[in-house]
Amino acid sequence: MIDFDGVGLSYGEKPVLAGVTLHAAPGDRVALMGPSGCGKTSLLRLAAGLVRPTAGTVTCRAKRLSYAFQEPRLMPWLTAAENVAAGLDGGAAAMPDALRWLEAVGLAGAADTMPRELSGGMAQRVNLARALAREGDLLLLDEPLKELDKALREDILSLLDRCAVGRTLLVTTHDAHVARALAERVYTFRDGTFQLEQDI
Amino acid sequence: MKGWRLPAKRILAPAFWLGAWALLAMAVDRELLLPGPLAVARRLVALAGKGGFWRITAVSLLRILCGTALGILGGVLLAAGTNRSKLLEALFSPLLAVIQATPVASFILLVLIWVGRDILPCVIVFLMVLPVVWSNVSAGLRSADEGLLELARVCGFSRWKTTKLIYVPSVAPYFLSACRACLGLAWKSGVAAEVLTVPARSIGRELYEAKLYLNTADLFAWTAVVVLCSLVIENILDAAIAQAGRHRRMGGGEA
Numbered sequence: 001m002i003d004f005d006g007v008g009l010s011y012g013e014k015p016v017l018a019g020v021t022l023h024a025a026p027g028d029r030v031a032l033m034g035p036s037g038c039g040k041t042s043l044l045r046l047a048a049g050l051v052r053p054t055a056g057t058v059t060c061r062a063k064r065l066s067y068a069f070q071e072p073r074l075m076p077w078l079t080a081a082e083n084v085a086a087g088l089d090g091g092a093a094a095m096p097d098a099l100r101w102l103e104a105v106g107l108a109g110a111a112d113t114m115p116r117e118l119s120g121g122m123a124q125r126v127n128l129a130r131a132l133a134r135e136g137d138l139l140l141l142d143e144p145l146k147e148l149d150k151a152l153r154e155d156i157l158s159l160l161d162r163c164a165v166g167r168t169l170l171v172t173t174h175d176a177h178v179a180r181a182l183a184e185r186v187y188t189f190r191d192g193t194f195q196l197e198q199d200i
Numbered sequence: 201m202k203g204w205r206l207p208a209k210r211i212l213a214p215a216f217w218l219g220a221w222a223l224l225a226m227a228v229d230r231e232l233l234l235p236g237p238l239a240v241a242r243r244l245v246a247l248a249g250k251g252g253f254w255r256i257t258a259v260s261l262l263r264i265l266c267g268t269a270l271g272i273l274g275g276v277l278l279a280a281g282t283n284r285s286k287l288l289e290a291l292f293s294p295l296l297a298v299i300q301a302t303p304v305a306s307f308i309l310l311v312l313i314w315v316g317r318d319i320l321p322c323v324i325v326f327l328m329v330l331p332v333v334w335s336n337v338s339a340g341l342r343s344a345d346e347g348l349l350e351l352a353r354v355c356g357f358s359r360w361k362t363t364k365l366i367y368v369p370s371v372a373p374y375f376l377s378a379c380r381a382c383l384g385l386a387w388k389s390g391v392a393a394e395v396l397t398v399p400a401r402s403i404g405r406e407l408y409e410a411k412l413y414l415n416t417a418d419l420f421a422w423t424a425v426v427v428l429c430s431l432v433i434e435n436i437l438d439a440a441i442a443q444a445g446r447h448r449r450m451g452g453g454e455a
Contacts (some may be wrong), residue, residue, distance in 0.1 A: 048354050067354045073347045077369040086365055087355045134355065 001026045001061055001138055001168040002047055008055030009042050016042045019193050020056070026137070029169040031179035033197070034189025040172035041070060043194070044140045047170055062138035062168070068131035070142040070172075072123040074115040080126045081111035087130040101129040104159060106152065120147040128156065132163050139164055141171040145178055157181050235417040243417040244424055252401075260321075260403040261429055264390040267325025268382060274326065275333025275378070282334070283341040296331040304328065308393045321393040321404070328389040329382045333375070340374030341367060376441055380434065387430045 002024045009017040017039040024030050032040045045051045046058045048067050074083045081098045088094035102111055105125040115123060124147045131141070144160060145153050160171075161182055171182050179186045187194040218237050225236035235243075247253045278296075282289040304324065311323050344367055352362045394404020403422055410418035 050350055050353065064356075065354055067351075069347070069351070071347065073345075073351050075348060075365060075369070078365070087351075 001028070002170070003059045004043070004046070004056070005059075006056035007043075007046060007053045007058055009039070009046065009051065010054045017046075017053075017193075018055070022187060022194060024168050024170065026168055027166060028185070029164055029183045030171070031183035031186045032170065032172045032189075032194060033174065033176065033179055033186060034194070036174075038189040039194075040189070041142050044142050044170060044172060047138070047140055060138065062136065064134060064136035065138050065140065066131045066134040066136035066167075067140040068128050068142060068144055070146060072115070072127035074118075074123055074126055076115050079112050079114055080107060080118065080122075083115065083126055084130045084133055087134050097133055098129075101133040102126070104132070105129045105156065121149055121152065124148060125152075125156070128160070132159075137167055139167050139169045139171075141169070141182075143172055143174070145173070145175065232414060232416055235420055239417050240420040240424060243421040247418070247421055247425075256401050256403060256406060257425055257429065259401045260390070260394065263319075263321045263394075263402070264325055264386050265433075267322040267390060268329050268386040270322070271326040271329025271382065271386075272333050272379065275330045276337050276375070278330070278334045279337035279341060283338060292334075296334055299327055300331045300335075304389045304392055305396065308396045312397055317397040317399040320397050321390045321399070321402070324393040325386045325390045328385050332382050332385065333378045336374040336378035336381075337371055340371030343374070344370040376437075379437060383430060383434050383437065387426055391426055 004020050004022040007017060007020040008015070020039075020043065022030070022043075032043060034040055042051065044067070046053055047060055048065055049058075049060065074080075075086065078086060081095060081102060084098035084101055085092075085094040088097060099108070099111055102108055105128055107122060107125055107129070110118065110122060110126075113122075115126075118126065124144075128141075128144060131139070141160065145156060148156060157178065164182060169182065171179070173179050176186075186197040188197040189195075222236050222238070225231075225234045225239075228234045231239055278292060282292055307327055308320065308324055311320055311327075315323055348366050349362070352366055357365065391404050391407065394402040395408050396404075398405045398408050403426060406422045407419060410416070410422060
């Protein structure tokens with residue numbers, strides 16, 4: 001589904017990634033762990049085609065992407081439900097699906113709420129609902145539980161686990177528990193690159 | 201104290217300045233130099249009773265609104281083009297900077313060589329409005345959130361969907377601010393063009409003739425017509441913006 005072969009990435013003079021080789025077949029679930037700024041998000045951006053590698057190649061064979069960015073990126077002029085529906089095809093016809101996904105993340109009552117009225121955790125759940133609603137064959141989750149209350153983390157983790165079944169998943173996290181719960185393979189940033197940590 | 205703010209702004213402040221004007225006119229005591237507000241109002245009522253008044257006002261209004269509409273349309277299209285193409289931006293930026301810096305009187309006299317006096321005010325308004333709308337809409341397009349544009353790419357938005365969901369809402373405040381600024385500019389430049397070229401059936405011609413025959417009350421009355429027209433259009437624009445906002449809040453702008 002996605003192959004990183006000797007991938008390097010620099011922003012100007014600043015190297016972000018070097019020599020990353022990682023392969024994910026359809027249905028594989030991969031977690032990327034490491035400290036802030038080590039290039040986890042950059043790997044997801046490379047996978048989504050938002051940036052091009054400065055060395056090596058990225059080959060993505062996904063037909064449809066589901067990408068939950070680290071920050072919610074909600075359109076401030078749309079309600080929560082409209083933000084979810086915006087990620088789908090079909091315009092107004094997508095609204096029932098959007099409402100269903102909002103309910104799945106526990107925000108059924110916030111469908112008509114504007115993003116400025118949402119807490120950080122609620123906005124993050126709308127972000128996740130928008131990504132999951134797309135039902136892409138490649139699921140890219142960047143710190144999916146960021147800003148979520150402890151009480152909600154397990155529910156959302158369980159939802160993400162169910163949604164990832166049969167799809168290729170690339171998830172970044174600081175949390176080893178999240179990595180183990182969602183992924184079969186965990187890559188950790190060590191000695192300047194991502195190395196396979198363990199098979200679960 | 202808050203309850204006083206609205207009446208103070210809407211009624212008391214204009215009343216104060218009308219009173220000051222009346223007192224000054226009484227002190228000067230020569231209608232030729234400074235007619236009072238009552239004299240101007242009487243003249244305005246008398247003018248409004250004549251059939252020609254409404255026709256003159258309508259023709260000037262039409263010229264200015266046509267120039268404004270064309271300037272807004274041209275400014276938006278140009279901004280869309282220069283936002284997409286560096287070449288277009290490099291080509292048009294200096295031209296628009298020159299247009300913005302050129303005195304309106306120079307334009308009026310220059311353009312008079314090329315076009316008839318009846319459509320000249322329309323062309324002048326177009327030239328004055330175009331760079332203002334272009335620069336504002338360009339700023340709005342540049343302000344579009346890069347994160348949302350990336351989201352659009354990831355979600356595979358069509359160009360139309362990206363424009364509708366991201367660019368239009370990002371540009372809207374800039375565009376509306378440009379429209380409000382342009383209304384005043386359009387009336388000032390349009391009437392100035394009419395005064396300098398005196399086309400038939402125009403407020404500018406009436407102002408010119410009032411000045412020529414030292415008919416100061418008429419000069420004030422026609423100026424009041426310009427101010428009133430500008431205020432009415434500004435209020436219509438404000439009402440349209442408020443209506444659009446209400447429509448949006450009631451869910452009229454679905455994704």
